[in-house]
Amino acid sequence: MKVIKSAEAVCQGHPDKTADIIADAILDELIMKDPYTKASIEVLITTGLVHVSGELSTDAYVDIPNIARSALIEIGYTKPEYGFDGYTAGVISTISDQSPEIALGVPLEGAGDTCIVVGYATSETENLMPLPCNIANRITQSIDQLRKDDIVPFFRPDGKAVVVVEYENGKPVRIDSVTVLVQHEPYVSELELKNAVIEKVIKEAVPEEFIDRNTNIVINPIGRFIIGGPMADTGLTGRKTIADAYGTAAASGGSAFSGKDPTKIDRSASYMARYIAKHIVASGIADECNVEMVYVIGGEYPVSFNIKTNTDLDSEKLNRKIKDIFDLSPVGIIEKLKLRNPIYKETAIYGHFGRVGEHTTWEEIDKNILEELRDAF
Template sequence: MGRYIKMAESPTEGHPDKLADLIADALLDEFLKKDPYSRVSLEILLISGMTFVSGHVSTESYVDIPGVVRSTIKEVGYNKPEYGFDADTSAVITSIEEQSPEIVLGISSEGAGDTATVVGYACTETPNYMPLPISLAHAISKKVSDMRKAGKAPFLRPDGKVLLTVVYEDDKPLFLKDLVVFVQHDPDVSLDNLREFVHEEVIKRVVPQDLLQKDTRIMINPSGRFVLGGPAADAGQTGRKIVSDAYGDVAYSGGSAFSGKDPTKTDRSASYLARMMAKHVVACGFAKRCMVQMAYAFGVSEVLAFDVETYGTEVIDKERIKSALLDVFPTGPKKIIDFLDLRKPIYKKTACYGHFGKEDLSWEKLTKVEDLKSRLSL
């Protein structure tokens, strides 16, 4: 195949779009904590001094929406007026309506809560079966945030983003070609000191040495100072980082966002199942790369379309793999919810640094390896 590049970006949790996702999932968790059968579909818009919460909710519980919003903003680190956006002074405006009765009927019949195409992907590039570019981008951006929140970099502010490119040859990652890191900072820190800190304390501690070559281009705040950031500098909205939430540019995107949606929404729940299926195929050694694609229609209680792509890396016929996956894993919308135990307040932890590859999530657990192997013994 020759050489080619793959790319990925990872915003920090203080990036306005990611903060919007985080607030949406923090609210979802609160609803589910009090009423596991809450049906929630929320959109968040952030701009200087204001947080807008809109959507449709049906629940038996009460949630202090402004309180959850402000505590989430404060947790991320927007807690000073000089940031232009902070938890204590941000107005919280809500517009919440009850879920449509037609949607209620569709879900009550165990049908899908929406119409969606979903994608799951796994590969052998990393120990958690995620593509290297997105895994590495998330690790770098999370390290920046962790050091700031631990007080080890008090001159950092919450906003930031990582963009990188990895050179591949014959489906194998070779080295890091470009690494760009943007970090928001206090006005009194010099760019030289900032760049040295990020290079020494973040990049060198996260990026494996064998991925850094003499031609690797590393840029830290290449545009210069980055003092004003977050919603004060750029409006944030849920659902605008769907490729970063998934697999980078390595796999297709189903096109739908995840955050703010309860598990009756198959664009979220079925995406998690598709990842679990693909991960099992690779973990069992049946292929080095696997992508699972599914389609759902609102109100329909079974999957409409199902396909598996293994990119020529399979060691067993793909049709057998497809058949075995359908035997082992439940694909009906309600069955997915029960199988993955999705009516719990688990979603806030997914909102930043990817929805996949975190081992404590149910769809990342390899619980069906023996079942799959027994149907596909080589």
């Protein structure tokens, strides 16, 4: 049986992703000064303007305009000809206090929101992520790095990649298509741009064994892409939820991640759901795992918990065992995954899952948990 799965990834300068990066940069500065900060930060970006809004409960003070401008400069918005740059962009902040009803109604150990969260893992890749996600993220990361290292000086900050992979009997067998959009300087020709993307990006980021003569590689399908970023399109936090997660390989809980402190259970429990799914697959008791949890604001534990695997494991027994091993309370998740640390800005780009890094605790593997799962099943 043939199935198609796809994934999207965007470059740092994509307006929606730039908004996510700014939101998490502000969050990190707040948590660095007050680890118990409660925040829900939203960012809107348009030509020449960054608008930061949302709710805060914190003892910290941070310079929001300076953080936003520094993030823009770090991303690469440094030239007036981009129509948007960190040196001249205006920054408006309309942050307000957290709702008193929420502050009083949610106990310290309770969930900070009502939400559905999803975690997923698959044995098809080394990091237990869907292959399309890995390829799409590698492409956009490569474009950004080539631009920042000045190896390809005609790349501009905005860009996107979409990867479509064909599966047979649950395994990836070939890449159906790769579409890459790269903002660029006006002086470069379409041919020179396409050659650079193929030679320096596609050939490095896309596994050769999955490409065949029918693989469709498309670069800048409408031709020139000079005007991009916030000058071309308004950016908002939370509009890249599928790119942040698992592409079309798994359902989305629907919630965005960036700008939210770990008491916002839609972010922290999504990390825990991935942690659980990854351990189930890494233990070898299943090749594919999907974890779904539902939380109600103020509640201490999920009101619904379900695990789906591609095996005939006793689902009720598996659910009970997972609840015994993992503390699914908001406090337990925060403590286990060490989420009261300024770790969020680095997660805002190239996906929140499948990453290798010092602070992505939800990607770490606990050998004791693996043994416990193997012994039980």
